[in-house]
Amino acid sequence: MAYNNAINSGDPQAVEKLTVKLEKCKKAQAYMKDVNAYYRKFGTCEGFPDMTDTTAVKLDAHVGSRSWVTQPFDSYELTNNNSEIKRLEGRIQIATRNQEVGFSGWEFKGGRAEANTDMNRLQLFFDEKPSESQRANLKSNGFKWAPSQEAWQRQLTDNAIYAAGRLDFVKPSDGRTVREHQPKAPTKDTGAR
Numbered sequence: 001m002a003y004n005n006a007i008n009s010g011d012p013q014a015v016e017k018l019t020v021k022l023e024k025c026k027k028a029q030a031y032m033k034d035v036n037a038y039y040r041k042f043g044t045c046e047g048f049p050d051m052t053d054t055t056a057v058k059l060d061a062h063v064g065s066r067s068w069v070t071q072p073f074d075s076y077e078l079t080n081n082n083s084e085i086k087r088l089e090g091r092i093q094i095a096t097r098n099q100e101v102g103f104s105g106w107e108f109k110g111g112r113a114e115a116n117t118d119m120n121r122l123q124l125f126f127d128e129k130p131s132e133s134q135r136a137n138l139k140s141n142g143f144k145w146a147p148s149q150e151a152w153q154r155q156l157t158d159n160a161i162y163a164a165g166r167l168d169f170v171k172p173s174d175g176r177t178v179r180e181h182q183p184k185a186p187t188k189d190t191g192a193r
Contacts, residue, residue: 007021007091008120011120014095015092015095015096018088018091018092018095019092021088022085022088022089022092025081025084025085025088026085028081029078029081029082029085032072032073032077032078032081033078034048035048035051035059035072035073036071036072036073036078039059039063039071039072040071044056044060045059045060045072046060059072059073060072102115102117102183103115103117103122103156103161103182103183104181104182104183105181106172106173106174106176106178106181107172107173107174108169108170108171108172108173109169109173110126110127110128110169111124111125111126111127111170112124112125113125113164113170113178114151115156116153116156117156119149119153120155120156121146121149121153121154121155121156122153122154122155122156122160122161122164123146123149123151123152123153124138124143124151124152124153124164124170125150125151126152130152130169134167134169137167137169138152138167141154141163141164141166141167142154142159142160142163143163161178161179161182162178162179164178165177165178165179
């Protein structure tokens, strides 16, 4: 039975889970580099610290399997793992920023918008049922009707805020834009260049 081990950005422990995954990838990268360096030096993986003889024999056989295979871990494996490291670092940065900044709701004519951080949803509550064209607009912008919440909602992300900003009928009643209602992300102090 296969399990989905994907990490949802809206998960409250997303940063911690992504960090654990990142550390595993970094350890794997260091291990692959060390094994390849050991092989280049000694011409075999046998004797590599903390490697079983069975694994060493398999890796040595892999090197001799094709004429173009010159090391136990192919360069594409290192490249792919390094790309995963960079991807995870980017996701951690975004998830951390979203946790620090947060999102906020607003009032609009005929209802209100709430940033439900517990459920990780941007929820739109209407005083009356939206018209058919409004419902079509909501759906085309990624909002779905949630009967259990009695709200139109979608995952709480920057894209959800942008999508809500495109809907004229949920524009804030105070005249500001949806983006202006959101807290500002802290800016990095880059210093003099």
